[in-house]
Amino acid sequence: xxxxxxxxxxxxxxxxxxxxxxxxxxxxxxxxxxxxxxxxxxxxxxxxxxxxxxxxxxxxxxxxxxxxxxxxxxxxxxxxxxxxxxxxxxxxxxxxxxxxxxxxxxxxxxxxxxxxxxxxxxxxxxxxxxxxxxxxxxxxxxxxxxxxxxxxxxxxxxxxxxxxxx
Amino acid sequence: xxxxxxxxxxxxxxxxxxxxxxxxxxxxxxxxxxxxxxxxxxxxxxxxxxxxxxxxxxxxxxxxxxxxxxxxxxxxxxxxxxxxxxxxxxxxxxxxxxxxxxxxxxxxxxxxxxxxxxxxxxxxxxxxxxxxxxxxxxxxxxxxxxxxxxxxxxxxxxxxxxxxxxxxxxxxxxxxxxxxxxxxxxxxxxxxxxxxxxxxxxxxxxxxxxxxxxxxxxxxxxxxxxxxxxxxxxxxxxxxxxxxxxxxxxxxxxxxxxxxxxxxxxxxxxxxxxxxxxxxxxxxxxxxxxxxxxxxxxxxxxxxxxxxxxxxxxxxxxxxxxxxxxxxxxxxxxxxxxxxxxxxxxxxxxxxxxxxxxxxxxxxxxxxxxxxxxxxxxxxxxxxxxxxxxxxxxxxxxxxxxxxxxxxxxxxxxxxxxxxxxxxxxxxxxxxxxxxxxxxxxxxxxxxxxxxxxxxxxxxxxxxxxxxxxxxxxxxxxxxxxxxxxxxxxxxxxxxxxx
Numbered sequence: 001x002x003x004x005x006x007x008x009x010x011x012x013x014x015x016x017x018x019x020x021x022x023x024x025x026x027x028x029x030x031x032x033x034x035x036x037x038x039x040x041x042x043x044x045x046x047x048x049x050x051x052x053x054x055x056x057x058x059x060x061x062x063x064x065x066x067x068x069x070x071x072x073x074x075x076x077x078x079x080x081x082x083x084x085x086x087x088x089x090x091x092x093x094x095x096x097x098x099x100x101x102x103x104x105x106x107x108x109x110x111x112x113x114x115x116x117x118x119x120x121x122x123x124x125x126x127x128x129x130x131x132x133x134x135x136x137x138x139x140x141x142x143x144x145x146x147x148x149x150x151x152x153x154x155x156x157x158x159x160x161x162x163x164x165x166x
Numbered sequence: 167x168x169x170x171x172x173x174x175x176x177x178x179x180x181x182x183x184x185x186x187x188x189x190x191x192x193x194x195x196x197x198x199x200x201x202x203x204x205x206x207x208x209x210x211x212x213x214x215x216x217x218x219x220x221x222x223x224x225x226x227x228x229x230x231x232x233x234x235x236x237x238x239x240x241x242x243x244x245x246x247x248x249x250x251x252x253x254x255x256x257x258x259x260x261x262x263x264x265x266x267x268x269x270x271x272x273x274x275x276x277x278x279x280x281x282x283x284x285x286x287x288x289x290x291x292x293x294x295x296x297x298x299x300x301x302x303x304x305x306x307x308x309x310x311x312x313x314x315x316x317x318x319x320x321x322x323x324x325x326x327x328x329x330x331x332x333x334x335x336x337x338x339x340x341x342x343x344x345x346x347x348x349x350x351x352x353x354x355x356x357x358x359x360x361x362x363x364x365x366x367x368x369x370x371x372x373x374x375x376x377x378x379x380x381x382x383x384x385x386x387x388x389x390x391x392x393x394x395x396x397x398x399x400x401x402x403x404x405x406x407x408x409x410x411x412x413x414x415x416x417x418x419x420x421x422x423x424x425x426x427x428x429x430x431x432x433x434x435x436x437x438x439x440x441x442x443x444x445x446x447x448x449x450x451x452x453x454x455x456x457x458x459x460x461x462x463x464x465x466x467x468x469x470x471x472x473x474x475x476x477x478x479x480x481x482x483x484x485x486x487x488x489x490x491x492x493x494x495x496x497x498x499x500x501x502x503x504x505x506x507x508x509x510x511x512x513x514x515x516x517x518x519x520x521x522x523x524x525x526x527x528x529x530x531x532x533x534x535x536x537x538x539x540x541x542x543x544x545x546x547x548x549x550x551x552x553x554x555x556x557x558x559x560x561x562x563x564x565x566x567x568x569x570x571x572x573x574x575x576x577x578x579x580x581x582x583x584x585x586x587x588x589x590x591x592x593x594x595x596x597x598x599x600x601x602x603x604x605x606x607x608x609x610x611x612x613x614x615x616x617x618x619x620x621x622x623x624x625x626x627x628x629x630x631x632x633x634x635x636x637x638x639x640x641x642x643x644x645x646x647x648x649x650x651x652x653x654x655x656x657x658x659x660x661x662x663x664x665x
Contacts, residue, residue: 031364034364035345035361035364039306075347075349076306076348098628
């Protein structure tokens, strides 16, 4: 499974690290609990950046490439954080034929990030999704669960810019 | 035995159903161990531990004729006897609750509605095979199931029904939960074990079989949720009771997740041997909107379809396999004449392409190439030669893939092609999609009799493909049309249709 690796600087806190270390200590050296630790780590940090993978690898005494291998195998593990505003543009059939690709490209250009990525300030993350069931409003995008319909590239850009100005 | 409200049992939906696996679902409080015990819960475990030898438990399950409900239908008692025969102090029991088939949720209902029956079934398996530890591998997408099963395990421990010296018999057994992380291939038994061990969930070659070297390289018995849900009932009521329901080679009941073009969607539990017609017309309440039954798809991305001509087939393991379909875990999608069989095959293949773990070439590359062929056909660019290539490729993938995912991936294609060859040929030769699904093969036309010349369609068309003057019938330029359907939606006079 292809996953985008985040280029955003890691902003973990000592409290988060303490929580993660407690989870690792709780495994009592049982390396088969790697996935469990990674699931807990994702709860703590929201995603699994390189630094967290290193902490898990060192804490559990497993090779880093194994942690990375597991992280990329399972759909649940995210290597990029979600932004404060999680933008998801539908590229389902109905939206696609109504120009969703152009909307996606415009938003991607405006934010300077691609699908599965997050802006350096952590404000926006961008995803392409398959059908949100609002085909009558096509093309649509969702921002934090709210649907914006009947978009044009210009309209989508305006919406993004008005949020960015907040 | 729970008695339902008589009037409910008499409804068309329930009258052909028989609830063994789902008997407690929606009846008892799943978070109360006392309510489970009140309906004879853990009585089977008590009976086995105090009055039966492990070999007798295995024999009882063998005699019942119970077969694996995860899809393959391997005789459960025989599976248990293989592990029991291994001379090893450490053995495991694994419950496969990684229910990944799109549209199937039988296991979720049991885990959420009756978690203790899984614990009891697994403890019985542990006793029978000589295992003292068990793992339940649940997909993380089922948070309620995880929570309820977790509570059930804690409650069972508190009551001494898990742990040391259960029922004073000297038998120790404990259970642990492991969560999946969104990989369909982990439903395959060796991949599931690899995943519990904390690795990428890739399947392992067999032999060695799990009964010899499974989880942590120890002898392991793995069964599906629904299989374990039957076990306690068999021990409690006897093999003869269980075997009195069903067909000659498939005993008991089967839960199906009924979906698609059918009036009553949801879970149904029917005796093995119930005909497809009874499921569709009586339990399912028929096809909506006066449409006709075209085919039923069973077994999800690994299965095949049963066409309308076979609607009187008695549903059991062997009959389905003989028809090129399979029982699968229980997904049953009903299709009417508006469903394109090529498109359905493509849909399932897209799923396998996404979920192939990538370990073996036949599956990783084969399914992708097969998908591309189907795409070519639904785009109207296919040739008769492509159909031959498609069949050859299907057989190659089946023969050369490492695990069940790849070995069964071509089934939806082979099954639809053998049952509906004329539909594939219509796509390839006539460049038509008879069901009107494949967009590239459709043309939108305006009926000049009905068109009032209101210009609404011309205005909504995003590519300017519609021309005409006010109050005169309009025309669509097929060369320009991108088939978005906007005009058809907009037309108030029903003058536009797709052909």
